[in-house]
Amino acid sequence: MRISYIEICGFRSYGPQPQRVELNTPITVIHADNSQGKTSLAEAFEFLYTGSTSRRQLGGGSPGEFEGALRNAHLPASAEVYIEAEICLQDGSRKILRRQLIDDYQGAADCVSVLSLDGIDIGSVTEAGMQLSDPPLAAPVLLEHALRYAVSAKPGERSDYFKAVLEVADLDLLRSELAALISEREAQPRELLVARLEGLRSHPQIGPLVASTSPWTAAQLSTSLVSALNTLVPPAENEPQPARELSTAVARVTNELTARAHEHTATTHPTPPVDRCYAFTTHATFRCTVADAWRSLISDRAIICRGT
Known part of the structure; x- marks a missing residue:
């Protein structure tokens, strides 16, 4: 959001004829001699935003000193006073966006104005998407x-003010929303497939097969595991394309390990030669059913088989 122009009529040093300042460049510099309306222009922006002037609160004088301070003193009471942008x-x-002065400051009483957006009255510029501190x-x-x-204010108040001036308040809101989403996600149970993959990464033999990947979705995990399984037990050359699917790769490795388990039972070797370690899965879970069978044959937790 940006302001493309501001138009001032009858406000402080500005006369009865509307005067417009175009703001259609990234940076606009207003320079002039003293008493040419620079402060009135700045206070016009403030009045448009808030319907008041902070100088009355922070200037150090009594509220009565600002009686009639917003309307040009040379204009009749019937003259129109407004700021438009x-x-x-x-x-x-x-x-x-337009704010029109109805009643100027009178003694200790505040001024009264009406704010509208495209001719419809609104209560605050925040309803138009603009930020206020x-x-x-x-x-x-x-x-x-x-x-x-601002220099003498509390650090938090000073920070809020300059964030509004520099229009970075939305970044704090975005950071808070992201932090809340991260906390919410971390509080939820981890997907079983992701959790078990991370468990396999800590295994001394299986870890190297999956440590190089950092998948975040089930599809990415499936692709990573198919690649690992195809490396351990490559598909036959005449195997159709579905061989690249996880369920097919799992079945191939399972059959291979089952066959080797039977071979091992039939031999007199106490353990098969250690060559490779196999991990396998289903699409929804990360079960090591063959590993359970092997654990009954060997003492450690590795899944050991002959090399391919």
């Missing part, structure tokens, strides 16, 4: 008295 939204649409420095406008206050 065109705001450009991220979707490319444009809206007119906490009072008294609610508007992202850096004036001399505001700077003095």
